[in-house]
Every structure is written in structure tokens, then in C-alpha cells.
Amino acid sequence: MSGFRVLVVDDEPQIQRFLRPALTAAGYEVIEAGTGAQALKAIATAAPDLIILDLGLPDMDGKEVVKNVRGWSELPIIILSARDRESEKIAALDLGADDYIEKPFGIGELTARIRTALRHRTREDGGVTEISVDGLHIDTVRRLITRDEAPIHLTPKEYDLVLMLARHAGRVVTHRALLTSVWGPAHADDLHYLRVFVGQVRGKIERDPSAPAIIRTEPGVGYRFVGDET
Amino acid sequence: MADSDRHREKRADPDALLALAGKQERGRLTVFLGAAPGVGKTYAMLLRARRVKDDGGDILIGLVETHGRSETAALLEGLEMLPLRSIPYRGRAIEEFDLDAALERRPHTIVVDELAHTNAPESRHPKRYQDIDELLGAGINVWTALNIQHLESLSDVVTQITGVPVREQIPDTVLKKADEVLLVDLPPAELLERLKEGKVYLPANAARAADSFFRLGNLTALRDLALRRTADRVDDQMVDYLKQNAIEGPWPSAERLLVCIGPDALSEKVVRIASRLASGLNAHWIVASIEPVDRAVADQAGERRLDDTFRLAERLGAETRRVKGSDFVEEILRLARREHATQIVIGGRRQPFPWRLFRRSLPDALMEKASGIGVYVVTGDDTMPPPTTPVKQRPLALRLARDVGVALATVATATGFGLMIGEWVRLPNISIIFLLAVLVSAINSGYLAAVVAALGSAVAYNFFFIPPFYTLTIAEPHEVFALFVFLAAAMLTGGLTSRLREQAKVSGERSVTTQTLYDYSRKLSGTAKQDDVVWATVSQLQGALSRTVALLLPDQGELRLQASWPPDTELGVSDMAAARWTYEKSEEAGSGTGTLPNSAFRFIPLMSPHGVVGVCGIQQDGELLEGTEERMLNAILDQSAVAIDRARLSKESLRQATALEGERFRSALLASVSHDLKTPLATITGAITSLRELGDKMDKSSRDDLLVSIDEESARLSRFLANLLDMTRIESGSVEAKRDWVDISDVINSTVERSRKVFPGRAIEVQLEPELPLIRGDSVLLGQVLFNLIDNADKYGGAEPIRIYARRDRDEVTLSVVDMGKGIPEKDLEQVFEKFFRRGKPDGRAPGTGLGLPIARGFVEAMGGTIRAESPAQKRKGTRIILRFPVEHMPVEAETMS
Incomplete structure (x- = not known):
């Protein structure tokens, strides 16, 4: 599973100091950048397959880097952040970052996120038409959802919601992204829609709606469709 | 209008209901009304109190005058009595009703005899009815006793009937607001009988007055008054009942009286008569004065009399208005129409003959123009009692004497000068010199001096310069004519000049006032701090009034002296009590007012749109402020109240801004500390998990490096924590x-x-x-x-x-x-x-x-x-x-x- 090149953008030398040997041992090639400018230069010249980005950089805001990269590339971006910077994290996700991980984190958690993000890239490239998780099967061509072969009836909006989450399986999808894609930009802030619909959908697709295993809540950020791994 | 009235729903009059609601919160006042002393009011009151007591009611005897009558004293037995307060006064001890103890005890009902009593000088209120008002305000029911003669609106009638002046008076409104009036009646013959038997207590010094007071005729008249008052009240209650219960009329009296008064002595009589007229008609009445816009130098005595008359009118239950205007008749009629007056009451004196030819009297002019409004003229007579407040006459007389003296001296000078130059100058020109003397007198000393100078000049001119000399006879007829022309010219120019002088003086005064206020507001506009405003106000007031001024503001819930001029002024206990009263009730108190008048200061509340912001104290030992000073005081206090309010608001907003700043600082601090704690933690966690999960895939140097970083970051974390602890030690002052x-x-x-x-x-x-x-x-x-x-x-x-x-x-x-x-x-x-x-x-x-x-x-x-x-x-x-x-x-x- 190796060969991927990961760019670590962080100005704290001690973070770089443990990420380099750890990611190298996990089979990735590591390149480092300490500032936003260095990061953008490295993205353009060293062609990384994934970026791990700290939001607090000495020369520019991490969000600026995300915005800049998204202007010309769909390169997966994982945000490193602290809990007290919730709103910046969500803003970065809304700008197109793929996932986030909170400091302090275990290396296993980080490598899992990296794998998901990289797989997602290949999946989108190949154009996925069928998704299966834990007995739940989604056929995007026929717009059919079945659980253990039994069809599940979803309203069109519910189906769109599930599809949006499933297409980004394993990654967090922000409230805003869900609302904009399912209900349209005018409803970007109508959080209560989501609460109601997610509740209904869980009732239909989860084995135990009170302990959801497929659609997980990321408090304050969004929802995550649990991928087919782990 | 009448139609719509008839079709209106039968709904209770909201005003009537509101008035009722106001009454329910206060205690109920019961007045035992009698025609004269000795009819048995106290006896009746105590009898009733016993009944209440026997029924288990909570009744307290606050004060009862038994006047040594054993049958009355016997009734007191078994009733709870409030101890009297002993007040030392001029070496003697005066026993008074203890208001504070009564408020403390809070009985359901309290009996306080002698409503018209005047309190000892050191008391909180000068009059007992004010004590009772405070009891009622505290929700305590009060029973009290009153003789009809003490009613203010009847005092002159009673004086006329009995020939004995009534010293202690209470405002009619007190009786009007009573919830219950019980008439204690005794036929005059029986009363006289009791008097003869010695059952009526009379103090020794009143014995002589009593002889003329306790006569059958007097007592019958007083009884008539008492009965009639009570009957009026019953009538009022009936009307109230009708209104509250939406029973259709005929409610009497859509009558509204407009009573016009002025600074003259007749006005007081006008008000008293109007009061009786209003209560007889059951009418609403408004007392108004029209003050000329360009009033020349204020006649102080008149001004004060006008104020007193207004106060009397308010006590008798009138609404009052002070209007400024130049055309009296027009202003009165405008006011009458605005207030929907049906009758105008006005004082009028028959004008002396010559003026009647030139000018119509005010009543005449009114009657001519007032269509549809009745005009009621109160005529003045010469037997008017002197005004109640003694007006200082002497300074006025002195001033007049001085004016006349100046005028005569001027004329004498002119005569001397005329004699000196008379040898060279032709006769008619001499009169010019006298004209000059008249003008000089007019400019220096006003109209009276001008008239005196004109007359004096005419005499001197005749005596010294018109042949035959040194006699007052005139030989030539044309000289007589010339003299009269001179006199007329002198009077006219003198009059004009003196008026100019008055106007110049008034406008001078006004410009001083305007300048003062302008300076003050400019001073205020530059200051945002409360302290500055307070000092500006105090110094301004002192400058304008030349009296000791104190300003008190609340500070942590307690009223404190913030500034005074002179700065070392101290307020005594009674001053502070009056100040607190003013602050709490938003009413004036202290010297010259009805509350705590023993204070040397008069305290005025500073009212801003947000309520009372403080209290201003002005020292006035008996000497009241003049009209212009009063207006100046009000203007300055209005401005300073707003400025203090503004200063307080800006202080408040500054405090909020500081708090916000502190909030921002704290959140920045939290972000900083959290970052500094998390970075080493993130490194340690990351390194440990890397070693555990991927350790066997790493070479030895990488593993060692991770271990070193764990070591270093742990040390950093521990230094950070040590620093935090040190800082805490320093801040708590425990570093030794x-x-x-x-x-x-x-x-x-x-x-x-x-x-x-x-x-x-x-x-x-x-x-x-x-x-x-x-x-x-x-x-x-x-x-x-x-x-x-x-x-x-x-x-x-x-x-x-x-x-x-x-x-x-x-x-x-x-x-x-x-x-x-x-x-x-x-x-x-x-x-x-x-x-x-x-x-x-x-x-x-x-x-x-x-x-x-x-x-x-x-x-x-x-x-x-x-x-x-x-x-x-x-x-x-x-x-x-x-x-x-x-x-x-x-x-x-x-x-x-x-």
C-alpha cells in the first residue's frame, strides 16, 4: 500500500519530528513545510498525494492554503486542529478540506484518516455505482437501497442525503455542505432540517437507530458515513 | 354627542375604577367630624374602638386627648396604647404622637385624635394630618377626629361667624379623601349645658376666646356647616357609586370653573369663594394666573402672595396653571376654552372714577367677549384682613422716600442752576433745564420720582421764574398755559423714560440669567465625569443664589453628600433625614416645605427622565428665594439632573467596555495556554502511539529520536506547569x-x-x-x-x-x-x-x-x-x-x- 507522498504542513518542529519517522514507518514518503508559502510551493513542485495541514501557520491562515489548493486541485487535505478552534475547522472543511483530526491524536487514527482520504480519491476517479456497508447496499444507478436484500423505501430528499454521505464515506461532511447539496444554498443554515431528516433516515437504515453505526454524528461539525473498513 | 352618550355601553368609568384601586392600596381614613369641641368625638371614637377590640380586631391607640375627662379615660382601659414620644423643647418636654413607633408596630387600625393638631417644632411633619397621611400610605387604617372649624375653606366663614380667628387649619382635600366620615352631633343647647357643667375641657388661655365662641348662634351656624359638609360627602359617595357601577346619570355638574387670580390681596378671597362655589356645584376647578410676558421688576411681595394663594388653592383641591401672556382677556378666554370652563371666577374692584373713563375693568372686558361662559365677579371690600404672610413694608417705604428725596434734590439743583444763568438766558429756556431735571429723576429713580420732579419743577419754575417772582401766583394768562404744557410734557417724558429704564433693567437681568445658564450648559457639555458635573452645579448655584448649596447623590444605595459650597459644609441629622425623604419620595422637603421644616436646607429632587438622580439642598433660613432665583434654580437643576444622568450612563458603558475588554483578554489567554499545553501533549501522544504501532517498522535512530522528543516535551510541559504554579504563588502574594x-x-x-x-x-x-x-x-x-x-x-x-x-x-x-x-x-x-x-x-x-x-x-x-x-x-x-x-x-x- 505504499508509495504515496504526504506533505506535512506544520510550523511546530516537534510535531514534524515525530510525524516524519511515524509516517515513513507507515509506508509513506514524507515531505515537510513550515509555512504556507513553502506548502504551496511544495504542492506545485513535489506533487504530493495528500496534505496534512495545521491551521495556525506563521505567514498565512491555513484556510488560505485550502482555498488556494482547491482553486486548481482536488488533492485530499486533512486538517490538524485544536478543539478550541472549532469554527476555523468547519470553515476549512466548507472550503473543501476533506477531513480533520484533533490534537492530540494517536498515529493509528491519523493513518486511518489518510487511508480513507486516499481511497476516496481513487473511488471518485473510478466512478462508484454501488456502495455496501454492514449489509446495507446502495445502487446509485437504480437509486435503490436494500438492507439484507430487503428494499428500504426512502423519500427523494432522504435518498439524496444518504447518497451525499455515502459518496464521502469515511469522511466528515459538514452541515453546510449537506444542506447546500440536498436542499439548496438558500437553506445552508437550516440545521433543524438535518436533525429531522437524519433522524428519519437512521430509523430506516440503521439496525439500532438509538446507537447509529452507519451515520455517525460529528458534534458541531457534521456527519460521517462509516466506510467499509474498520 | 348626547345621542352617542346614550348609546354608549354601560361600562364603568375607568377613572373612577382607577381611583378606587388607588384607595385600596392605602389604609382607610375614618374621620369623626364634629361642629365644635365637646360634642363627644373622642368618646365616640373610643367606644367604637372597644367594640372592634372586643371582636378581636387589631386596634392601637396612637394618641387620644382625654382632657382629664374620667368617662373618656375609662374607655381607654384594656386598649393597647402607644407610648408618646417626649420631645425636649425650650427646656420643657412636649409629648407628641410617635409616628415611627406606630409605623414599626403596623397595627391594622390606629386611633390618632385631633387631626388639625400642629406638631412640635422638631417633628418630621409640621402638621398631624401629614403624619396620618404617612400612616395611610403605609397601609394602616386611621381613625381621627376633626372640628369643622379647622377646615381651610371654611376658616374665613368661621372667623366671620364667631369673630375668633382659626389658627390650626387643614386642607379640605384631607377630608375629601377620607374613606368614611362619621358625624358626631350634639344639639347646641345640650353642648352649652355640658359646658356649664364643666364637661368640656378648655385650656386656660382659650377661656376668653371661648366666651365669644360658645354662643348659641355660633354653635348653630357651625353645626349647620358640619351637617352640610357631611351631606355633601354623602352626595359625592352616591355619585362615585353611580360611576363605579355604571349606573346612568343624571350625574350632576359638568361644571368647570376657571378662577383667575393675580398678585393682589383680593385673590385669596377669590380662591376661598371659588372653592365653596366649586364644592357646592360639585365642580372641577382650575386656578390660573396670567403673568405679563414683559413684567417689569418683579413685585416681590406680590409674587410671594401669588405663590401663597396658589398653595392655598392646591390645598383646597384646585388644579393650578400659570400662564404667560400679554393680553389678559384673550389669555383668560383661551384658557377657558381649552379647559372647557363653564364659569370664570374673577376678582374685581370698582375702579376709581378717572380710570373708569379710559379703561374698562377686566370683568367688563371679559363679559363683553365671553360668550356662553358665565362670569362670576368677586368684589373686593376694604375690610380685607391683611395678607397672612407679613410683607416687609419698610424697605418699600424707604425706597419711596429715597426716590422722592432724589427727585427733590434734582429739582433744587436745577433751580439753583436756573437762577445762576437766569441773568443771561431768556425765560422760556429755563423750562428746558427743569425738563432735564425730570428726565434725570426718571432715569435714576423711576416713574414716581419723575412725577415728583415734574410737580416740584412746576412749583419751583412758577415760584422763581414766572413773574411776579417768589409767589405762586401767575400774572400773565399765557404763562399759566405754558406752565401746564410744561407739566404735561414733563409727566409724559418722565413716564416714558422711567419705562425705558425699567425695561433696560429687566432685559439686563434677563441677559444675566441667560448668560449664567449659557455658561453653565457650556461648562456641563465639556464634562462627562460625574464629579465634574457635581462641582460645576454646586459652584454655579452658589454663584447664582449666594447661598450655601449642597448636592447629594446615591452611592452604593446610600445618599451621600457629594459636593457643597462652601466646601466644608456639613449636614446635620435632621438635614440628612429631609434629604433622604426627598430622595425617596421625589418631593421637596426641609425648610419652607411641609416635611421636616426644621432643616436649615430646602431639598429639591433632581429629576431626570430615568427618575431621581440626586438631591440638591439650598440653605434658606426663613428667607425664601425670589421668583427669578427660583426659575434660575429650576433651570440649573434640570440641566444638572440630565448631566448627572448622562455621566452615570457613560460610566456604566465604560465599565461594560472594560468588562468586554477583559473578556477578550481572557479568551485570548485561554487560546494561548491551550496551545502551549497541547503542542507538547500532541508530540508526546503522537510519538508514543507511533512507537507502539509502527515501532518495529522503524530503524533504531528514529525510535531513539522519538524517545528523546518524548523526554524533552515532558520536560517542557513540566516547566510550563511549574511556571504557572510560580505565577499563581506570586499573584497570591505567597512568595517569600x-x-x-x-x-x-x-x-x-x-x-x-x-x-x-x-x-x-x-x-x-x-x-x-x-x-x-x-x-x-x-x-x-x-x-x-x-x-x-x-x-x-x-x-x-x-x-x-x-x-x-x-x-x-x-x-x-x-x-x-x-x-x-x-x-x-x-x-x-x-x-x-x-x-x-x-x-x-x-x-x-x-x-x-x-x-x-x-x-x-x-x-x-x-x-x-x-x-x-x-x-x-x-x-x-x-x-x-x-x-x-x-x-x-x-x-x-x-x-x-x-
């Missing part, structure tokens, strides 16, 4: 520096050694002056300080080595730590010693705590030294931190011991 003898060189060497281990890549150069004196201090704290400074220099110091110097500088030892990093901008040099101050954003700067320098300062100061930062240090680069410690003389023993 020892006062040992410390060898600085020793401390430097050991700390540098330790630092080299912690910062292995960092070069540290040390330069110590030989034979440094010892200092007094704590070697552990000093070591900590030095380590913090080295730590800082390592973080911010760039690549060049850190240099440490120590040398003796006269009677100090200085220790400096120099790095060659970016340095500190000048504006931040002091701030670097502030807690959590760090340059740059929380992210993206060298990891630190922002506590190193503040801790250094805390420790150094605890040891009696100083710390300072300098930047740039050398060659426009770097930072120098300098510590200074005083060199103390070492005791001899210490020297010999070492």
Missing part, C-alpha cells in the same frame, strides 16, 4: 524570598551549567567582574530567574551565543543577560513583563509560556531588586535584560566569620 547572603557568581555558574544541559545546542558566554560583593536574597529564586532569562534568550535569541555579565555599579550589583535576536520594539519593552504577553499569534511562534519574564520580575522584586529590558542591545540587534540589586553593608560578624 529569603534574605540570605548570596554570591551572584555562584548562582550564575550553577544555573549556566544546568542551562547547557537543557539547551545543548546553545552557546552561553559568562563575564563576571572579580570580587563581586554579596547581595541579600534567595539563591534558589535568583537561579530560577536567571534560568527563565536564559530560556527566553534561547527561544528568541537567534543563532549567536547568549552573554551573561555581572558587575558592581557603585552601590548596586547589575546582572545582565544579552541575546542577539530580533529584539523588542520600544513600545513593548514594558509589556514583556506582563503576564502572558507574547509577541505574535498563539500559533507560529516559539513555544513558551508568556510567564518567564513576569515570574522573573515577581521574584526579583520580592528580593528587593529591579528588572528592566533594553532593546536593541548591541549593533541594533538583540535584547538586554538588566537586574539590579542593592549592595548592603555586611555586618562585621559576617565578615569575620567568612
